[in-house]
Amino acid sequence: MRKAIAESLALMMELCDQALAQKPDLVCLPENFATASLGKAPLRERAEAFDGPTLTAVAQRAKQHRCYIVCPVLREEGGQLLNSAVIFDRAGAVCGIYNKSHPVTTSPDYTSFEDGVMPGTTDIPVFDLDFGRIGIQICYDMGFPENWELLRKKGAQLVLWPSAYDGGASLWTYAFLHRYYILSSVRSGQSRLVDPCGAVLAETQPTDGVIVRDINLDYIVSHLDWNRSIPDKIKSKYGDRVDVRRPNLGCSHFLVEPVDPAITVRSLQQEFGFESSFQYHQRHREAHAALRAGRQPAPQVALHGNRPEWGAF
Numbered sequence: 001m002r003k004a005i006a007e008s009l010a011l012m013m014e015l016c017d018q019a020l021a022q023k024p025d026l027v028c029l030p031e032n033f034a035t036a037s038l039g040k041a042p043l044r045e046r047a048e049a050f051d052g053p054t055l056t057a058v059a060q061r062a063k064q065h066r067c068y069i070v071c072p073v074l075r076e077e078g079g080q081l082l083n084s085a086v087i088f089d090r091a092g093a094v095c096g097i098y099n100k101s102h103p104v105t106t107s108p109d110y111t112s113f114e115d116g117v118m119p120g121t122t123d124i125p126v127f128d129l130d131f132g133r134i135g136i137q138i139c140y141d142m143g144f145p146e147n148w149e150l151l152r153k154k155g156a157q158l159v160l161w162p163s164a165y166d167g168g169a170s171l172w173t174y175a176f177l178h179r180y181y182i183l184s185s186v187r188s189g190q191s192r193l194v195d196p197c198g199a200v201l202a203e204t205q206p207t208d209g210v211i212v213r214d215i216n217l218d219y220i221v222s223h224l225d226w227n228r229s230i231p232d233k234i235k236s237k238y239g240d241r242v243d244v245r246r247p248n249l250g251c252s253h254f255l256v257e258p259v260d261p262a263i264t265v266r267s268l269q270q271e272f273g274f275e276s277s278f279q280y281h282q283r284h285r286e287a288h289a290a291l292r293a294g295r296q297p298a299p300q301v302a303l304h305g306n307r308p309e310w311g312a313f
Contacts, residue, residue, distance in 0.1 A: 005046075008034045009054055013061070015209050020065045022212045025131055028070040028185040029058070031139050031162040032083065035074055036187055043116045047076040050094070055086060063092025068129055070185075072138065072162040080118040085136045085162055087127060096127040098136040102144050122147075126154045132217030135180075139163040142170050152178035157217040159183070166190060172198035176251070179221045179278065196221050197255050199247040216243075219257040220265045223277045226304035229312045230254070230274050238263065253277055273303040 012033045019027050030036075034054045035046040048054055058071040072085045083100035099120030103113040113119065124147050126135050135156035141147055142161070151159055158181040159174075161167065166189040175182045176198030185191050192203040193213050202211040222230070231244045231254045241260035247253070256268060269275065279302075287297035307313045 005034050005053065008036070009057060013057055016058075016061060016069070018210045019212060020061060020067065023065070024067055024212060026068045026070070026129070026134075028160045028162060028183055029072060030185045030187045030191075031072045031164050032074055033072065033187060036164065043074065043081050043114075044076065047074050047081055049075070058086075059088050059092040059094075062088035062090065066090045068095075070136065070160055070162065074117075081116050082120065083114060083117045083138060084120075085138060085160070087129075087136075090130075095129075096125070098125060098127075098138070100138040100141060101147055102141050104140040124150045124154070126151060126156050132157045135159045137161050139165065142167055145174075148174045148178060152180065156180050157219075158215075160185070162186070164188065167192075172200065179276075181215060181217070195245070195247070195255060197245065197247040197251065197253055199245070216257050216259065218265050219255060220269070220274075221253055221255050221277050222274050223280045224252040224254060225280065226302070226307060226309050227254075227274045228308075228310060230272050231256075233272055234268060242268065269303060273305060273307075275303050 012029060016027060016029065054073055055071060058069050062069040067090060069088045070085050071088065072083075075082055075084050083103055085098045086094055087096040089095040100117070101120045101122060101124060103117040103119055105113050106115050124135065126133050133155050135151035135154070135158075137147055137159060138161070142163070148159070161171070161182060161184045163184060163186045166186055167184055171182050171184060171192060172194045175194040175196055179196040181196060182194045190203045190205075191211060193201045193211060193215075195201050196219065202213045204211050231246060234242055234256060235244050241258070241263060243257040243259055245255045245257070256265060258264060258268070283300050283302065287300070290297040
C-alpha cells in the first residue's frame with residue numbers, strides 16, 4: 001500500500017510542480033488523490049497524520065514557493081476518520097482545515113459513509129487568505145445547496161471544489177447564483193475555473209492536466225438595468241486596466257474586475273454609479289415587502305440616480 005501511495009503522490013506532485021512553476025498564489029489538488037486508487041484498503045491504514053508523506057510534501061512546496069496549497073487528504077482526528085482539505089499558507093504552515101460536510105453513503109441502508117468517514121460540521125467555514133476569502137466544498141457536497149448558500153452569506157469570493165467527478169452544470173449554476181468564483185480540481189475528466197457570471201474561463205485538457213489563470217477577488221457582478229452604458233464607459237476610459245465581461249449566457253449581467261492593482265471596484269462604483277446585482281435585488285425585496293404590507297415603499301437613493309433604465313446615456 002505504501003508503494004501505491006508513493007506512486008500516486010509522485011504523479012500528483014509532478015503536476016503540482018508544473019503549476020508552481022507559474023508562480024501562483026494558490027494551488028488546489030484533487031480529492032484524496034494519494035489514496036483514491038487503494039480500493040477497499042482499511043481507512044485507518046490510509047488516514048494520514050500531519051507528518052505523513054502527502055502533507056509533508058505539500059507543506060514543503062507551499063513554503064518553498066511561497067504560495068497557498070489546498071491538499072485534500074483522509075485523516076484521523078480524535079478517533080474519527082475525516083475527508084479533509086488542509087490549507088497550507090505561504091510559510092508551509094496549516095492555516096485552515098475543511099472537513100467534508102456530506103460524505104456519500106457506501107451502504108444500502110445509509111448507516112456507513114465512505115466506509116467510515118464522519119461528516120463535518122454544517123456550519124461551513126470560510127478562510128481569509130491574504131488575497132481574499134475562500135470557501136471549500138468536497139465532491140458530494142455538491143448536492144447540498146444550503147452549503148453553497150451559506151458560503152455566499154459568509155462572504156466567500158472563491159470556492160474550491162476538490163472532487164472525484166466533474167460536477168457539470170452545477171458548477172456554473174452555483175457560481176452564477178452566488179456570484180463567486182468556483183475552482184474545481186478533479187480526479188476524472190476536466191477541472192475548471194468558473195467565474196461569478198457562470199462562464200468557464202479555463203479547463204484542463206487530455207494533454208494538459210493543469211490550468212493557470214489570473215483573477216482578482218475584488219470584483220463585482222451588476223445587472224444591466226440602469227447600467228446599459230456602464231461596461232462601455234469603463235472600457236473606454238480604462239481599457240485593459242479593467243476587465244469587463246458580459247457572458248454569452250442570455251443573462252442581463254456584467255462583471256467588472258480590475259486588472260491594475262491601483263484600481264478598486266469601490267472607486268469604479270463611485271465614479272460610474274453602479275451597484276451589485278445583489279443590491280439591486282435587495283432594493284426590490286424591501287419595496288415589495290412594503291407593498292405587500294399595505295405601505296407605500298420608501299424612496300431609495302441608488303448609485304445609478306435617475307438615468308435611463310434601459311437606454312444608453
